[in-house]
Amino acid sequence: MKAKRLSKAPRLDRLTTLPQTIIEIILCLLPIEEAARTSILSREWRYKWTTIPKLEFDESTVETSNKEITVKELRCKLFGAIHQVLLLRQAPILDFTLRISADDIHTYFEIDQIILHLSRNHTVMKLRLEFWGEISYRLPLSFFSLRQLTDLYLENCDIDHEPTFNGFGNLTSLSLRRLTISRKSLRHLLSNCPSLKSFSLVSSYLYIHSRGLPKLI
Template sequence: MKAKRLSKAPRLDRLTTLPQTIIEVILCLLPIEEAARTSILSREWRYKWTTIPKLEFDESTFETSTKEITVKELRCKLFGAIHQVLLLRQAPILDFTLSIYTHHKCYEIDQIILHLSRNHNVKKITLDFWPKNSYPLPLSFFSLHHLTHLYLQYCDFDHEPTFNGFGNLTSLSLSRPSISRKSLLHLLSNCPSLKSFRLFIDYEEFYGHERPNIMELFKSLPVIEHLTTWGYIAPLFVIDSAPQELPTSLIHLKYFCFEQMGIVNRDGYSFGLTFLLVLLKCSPNLERIKLEVDTDEDFDKGTLKLEEYSVIFENYSDVWLEHLNELKIQHFRNFNPELELVKFILARSPNLKKVILITWINNKNEELELLNVLSHAARASRVEIVVENLWTESDSDDYEDV
């Protein structure tokens, strides 16, 4: 007897049967052009990509290795794709990213921002520009009142700060902005929910001759929890004689990151160290500190004016870090001011659990001597000290409980 041929079972499309929210998460992981190509899979997939809440456009992804195109052609291709995507949208845009090389005037970007401000309650915007001149933000940008996260690189705030602020903004990153003292303070003061702030700015990027001082900066950040900045701002914000009592306290600050911090300066004085100590003084609930020391490897230790550093530490001898549990210092060179800073924190942190020193020390005996010095330093708690060597490919496991 012949066996009956079984009918071919229909193929089960497990991906299509997933909930729409799961499909959107998957599509958000793809570049936007790849997500759009899923429309050819089937009739069910034709418009699924038009509802993803996150859009990311990167000029570099539009470059092609098979055909050389001019900058103008590349720009037309990019903005053509953006406008097409925006035209086909069938759901709100919550997260928008644009990475592009800009000129001083870029009206296409103005139109995109205007569209977002009128048609979508965007929560997160990233404008990552690489310009010869900073991109001037249009007035429509300040109508994005639903923003909770904002990242701006090389953007120009060249206008009077008259907007009412971003009441829902919790995270702000300003990298190399062109801005005046008045505009910066107005912006920060009108973000009452700001909990995370990252500021990278140079002296020449401030408009006019006025610079905000450290008191004004801290006063504008009443509920800040995470603060990241870099060493080049220290001379801008630290006045000649930093006050012992500041008009405000950063009672909510839990994490501070100081990149390219100049503890050791060629003139023997450190605005970076003063900025750090002032911040420690008014941050009683700080839990984690991360410092990236920026010191020239050819620096002559003999030029240090150690008495000036001693005076700085003495001025802040009443600092007490009750809640600090971790200190991490990158590019540690074991210069005296760096070592004194570690000892200063050890003696004033009763709940400190771990100190991580990532060093340029290329000498085992010097590493052991460093651990020995710290093991005999005054301390307020039992601390694990880890020394990791940047000269080796793998991190060193040398550590000592003290």
């Protein structure tokens, strides 16, 4: 009997041969840190994570081996990771989420830079900004350049600008929680979202500026 000849063909990487859209769906289901770690699997996987259209960053999920790390150091690590991911991007970001405590000037500056980057370099359609802290985060002017938005969630934000922007023509879903805004700006915002189908707010936390001090409604 002749000995069976051993096949020298390389093992088939079934994941790598999946369509790119399927790979992106799989990577989107992973935390961004885990998705980035797939770059060490092989040469083919090195940059696959840089094309996923959905990014989510949460301060509470930042991994650290140092249990005595300060809140400031934790935020620096998070922002460092965000900037690195944005720098390596090779495809548009369509869905972006940021959850963080925003209560100091340095944090505000970093968030401003992230929003500026998104407004200049990506066609973001879904945006969720969720901030904790006693002081609300004032949205920068670059925020109003995100004209392709279809879904927007804002928590603990301050829209303290004259209502001069042209609105969000594609916005279909708007959720506001603990928003600080003038009556004029709120009317202007809602009247310039012609495609809006879903609107929600937590009225007990929505502040409307009137004459003098803000009024809780």
